[in-house]
Amino acid sequence: MAICHQTQHHLSSTKPHLLFLTETQLSEATENRLLSVLSYFLYSHFDSKAGYFVYVRNDLTCSLPHAFEYSEFSTIWLRLNSHSLTKFIGAVYLSPNSSGYSKFFDYLTSKVEHILSHYPFTEISILGDFNVHHQLWLSSPFTNNPGELAFNFAILQNLEQLVQHPTRILDHLGDTPNILDLFFYL
Incomplete structure (x- = not known):
């Protein structure tokens, strides 16, 4: 505790x-x-x-858009309203043992498209522990298939990946620091 x-x-x-x-x-x-x-x-x-x-x-004025919840994934979406601006924030956790990365990024794509169809000028942030690796994101020595899916998702949705420093430090002998926690922003 x-x-x-x-x-x-x-x-x-x-x-x-x-x-x-x-x-x-x-x-x-x-x-x-x-x-x-x-x-x-x-x-x-x-x-x-x-x-x-x-x-x-x-x-803060905050609500949970329940239509965005998907029980298969550990995700939560918040809608924040302040003055004339609406922001959506999604937080995720994907297990490194997950076999549903493709389905997960399809889910995220559908949510981003849904948000933008109703709120074309809104800010969207998606953050969390994605457990993916891509060489173009600092410190990753390799790119895996989930990393490629995450990268393509970010490119296709015009999202910027903001994390620039390793978020995973050495836990075990032989580990290398890398970025597993990502923050996408539109």
Whole structure:
């Protein structure tokens, strides 16, 4: 439960507008009081092998477009409204053992196209732990098929990949730093 205390401390001390945590690996038996933080709404999905938490500061106007949820993938979408601007943010976690990368990027493509058809001038961000490798994204020594799918998705949707430094550090002897966490922006 150290993650809960670290998260609470971070939220109370820095007061960010949003905080996304993926691959939380907590079960539904986790008590809500351990996860809740004053002045934040908590959106969560429990999964012993994936899962996410999203903390949204309660002074933001935020909604969950439920039509975007897809139970096969660990994803959440938020629609933020501020003044005259609408923003959509999707957070994802894909297991490195996933066999559904093609289906996943088809899903993301359909969501981006749906958003743009209804809100042509909106900002879209998609972030999370994609577990893909592409040589054009810094520090990846190779490109795998899921990395190629992610790259093509970004190009076809005119999304910019913003992460420029390794997000995975050396866990085991022989590991190399690389980028697994991506942030796409339109």
